[in-house]
Amino acid sequence: MGTMPNLSRRQFIVTAAAVGGGMALSVVPAEAAFLGTEPWAASDGLAGAEFSPWISITPDDVVTVRVATPEIGNGVMTQTPMTVAEELACDWSKIRAEFAPTSRDYRENGVYAPGNSPTGYFSGRSTSEDRMKLLLQVGASARERLKTAAAATWKVPVSEIGAKDSVLTHTPTGRTLRYGEVAAKAATIKLDVEPTPKPQSEWTLLGKATPTKLNNADIVNGSLIYGMDVRLPNMVYAALRQSPVHGGMLKSYDAEKVKSMPGVLAVVTVDPRETPGLAMKSGAPFGYGDTHARSAVAVIAEHYWQARKALDALPVEWDDGAGAQWKSTEQMVDAAIAALDKPSESIEKATGDARLIDSQDKIVEAVYVTPFSDQAPMEPLNSTALVTADRVDVWHPGQQSRQAFWVAADEAGMDPSKVFYHQTFIGGAFGRRIFGDDLRMAVAVAKKFPGRPVHTIWSREEQTRQGKYRPLVATKLRAGLDKTGMPAAFIAHQATKGHFPRLADTPYALGCIPNVRVDAQELPFHVITGAYRGPGYNSYAFMIETFIDECALAAGMDPLEYRLKLFAKWPDPGWTKVLKEVADKSGWGKTLPKGAGQGIAIANWGMNGKPQAGTTVGVVATVEVTKSGILKVHQIDAAFDCGRVVNHDAALNLVQGGLIFGLNMALNEEMNVKDGRMVEGNFDQYPILRTGDTPVVNVHFGGLSGHDRFAELGEPPAGPVGPAIGNAIFRATGKRIRSTPIRKHDLSWA
Amino acid sequence: MPYDLTVNGQHHRVDADPSTPLLWVLRDHLGMTGTKYGCGIAQCGACTVHIDGTPARSCQVPLESAAGVNVTTIEGLSPDSSHPLQQLWVEMNVPQCGYCQSGMLMAAAALLSKIPNPTDQDIDSYVDNICRCGTYPRVRAAIHKAAAGSKA
CATH class of the missing domain: 3.30.365.10 (Aldehyde oxidase/xanthine dehydrogenase, molybdopterin binding domain)
Incomplete structure (x- = not known):
């Protein structure tokens, strides 16, 4: 418990000012x-x-x-x-x-x-x-x-x-x-x-x-109002169905079949070509490019369940479009890996001469893949909009409300001075609610039914299949190790769709390895991608930290010692401090029974090219794998350096949660494609860890460097958990994990 | 046709399709939005209520079978947020976004009323709700603390 007095509700009113008068x-x-x-x-x-x-x-x-x-x-x-x-x-x-x-x-x-x-x-x-x-x-x-x-x-x-x-x-x-x-x-x-x-x-x-x-x-007591809980006089509900193949278009539907169902008021469509736009410079911080409307049909009814039932009964046909060419996830992964053999000329980072790899003592090379993943916030996407001739009011659980405000104006074709944005509380976001594309859809529906507030709700299945996913990424990493076993040069070739140029934002590429080349290429996938807790970082931390482990192995060195040696000249002492703290507290190096192992990884989100910025997180995972291949993650230890903390318990809460998020990302998450359509729709197919699946999570504060910054703690913990587990699995079984989700790997050993 | 419901001791008459899930009856017809929609297939537990004292996922309870039973929702867990779990949830900063916590609390409260001093395994099996923010360690700690408090 904190040192502040408990505060009653009456003393503490969390609210927001009116914007709508x-x-x-x-x-x-x-x-x-x-x-x-x-x-x-x-x-x-x-x-x-x-x-x-x-x-x-x-x-x-x-x-x-x-x-x-x-x-x-x-x-x-x-x-x-x-x-x-x-x-x-x-x-x-x-x-x-x-x-x-x-x-x-x-x-x-x-x-x-x-x-x-x-x-x-x-x-x-x-x-x-x-x-x-x-x-x-x-x-x-x-x-x-x-x-x-x-x-x-x-x-x-x-x-x-x-x-x-x-x-x-x-x-x-x-x-x-x-x-x-x-x-x-x-x-x-x-x-x-x-x-x-x-x-x-x-x-x-x-x-x-x-x-x-x-x-x-x-x-x-359940009284906090999330977007889903907005209740307005005369409000109606819309159930939404968008093209199951991203980028496809509505071909036909038969509204007559559902018009007489109880409560049904209208069947409306959303056509991305109908966005009126604004004849003025946009103030949307991320622009409109990532917010396009998706071709859709929606049933509007007095109650949500009526709308949902009618939508389920509505005959709909789609033109799948170009996305249907992707028959399976495997085909897409193969395409991504094949692209790595023809590296892009789009250079993201070049230092020294990376061709020196070939003149080194040893070469380490591996290909890593991370899948499309859905943010899966607990509150399904939803927004409420009231469109009238002279103003638009929106109620939205938005993660970047200025962005959403402009998107709403753009979709309504309404001068922003007549758009009134009402921020609700938010049932999780993790990047999914940044761009305001959800609000665009709600405005697109509501403008077809003006005069009454329309609350548009994505079913869990609709939200999961209509994502803005963490991109599928394939990366080939290649390093040349010198006589001492340390990397003298390395190359990263990346292939993805919706690229986040983050791989080089690590000490390895910023000085710890003298010769570096990082390039990237876009793949022609139709699947819509976006921000997911630690965009880019959430894949590259897994890839690089697994690769460094492979380099340490090739050099015949302990993975902790190898990293300490790599960071010896890095001008941010936090990295070494974090490594030492987490190794010490986790009992790194202790003898474990056969089939058990520890793995270590360290990564930073937010440094943006300079030392002593962002937050560095080091993780040691302690795992056990049965001979038949059942993985048990016993314990996650983490140390971190965000400089300083202003609120100990809030920091602890965020790091705990971020580690568990990273754990699920690595163990479980994957969105698949079949005939262009997204396969997984709900938690029965897209598993999320529960209380009983969650290992002991120990967060240690001894890695804090005391540097004068209070860097973010939301994204950083998610990165190093996966590679720490993969590296631990290697030490337990000899099996190297180069792709996630880990649950798909055969971990059996003899 | 109209159905008679008892929710948190209050009588309500709801005229809706008999297959309407209790979740949407509560949220939409009765305006009680504390019970959350998360998945609609009894996976996540965000919609957990008590039916005659037993936890139930209200997305799977059709209106017709919710008539004639006593439904308790998060709004009725206590009249003034005084349930020990509610107090500990505040004090121990259990929630992050909070969206799943109505269901977590209802599941945890049902557990404690059945097993006043639960083991970790009891918690694992009774409170298997999904929290995407990863509040599980605090949920567990708060349940144990509530159990310890009730013994004192």
């Missing part, structure tokens, strides 16, 4: 006892005096902090207020968080996301350097203005005023005022000089406290 107000049901459950609900009039778009204070001391990072479970709606509170010196129990309205951002020229940065409204990175700086300044500035207002009230110098726990004290006389008593006055004050936030050594909240998350209370 009276309209949004009118849709809040009177019996909605808990304001905080509907994040778009209006707080105008509740929030009090506005100090800046980020912060308002009421006469009774309630501090509203507006958060521009949608909450996907990573705690951003708690972390952001903590950062502000550090400087504001307010009573933590008086803080409420709400969502910073995307529509306001547009109306007020980017007050929350200046410069259209992709991270401006992104759901992660609440502790990135620019955000921390901004939020600390927001808190410090408000505090100084409150002090200045108190000084003016008492007609004393500001230097005589102290601020603590939402109380202003005139130190010489002991007189006090509450923040709320001077808030209105303070909000009008403009400081001559902005205060400098205090040094980290004086922090009392950040790095010290681990409060319970602000929305926990609403989660545990």
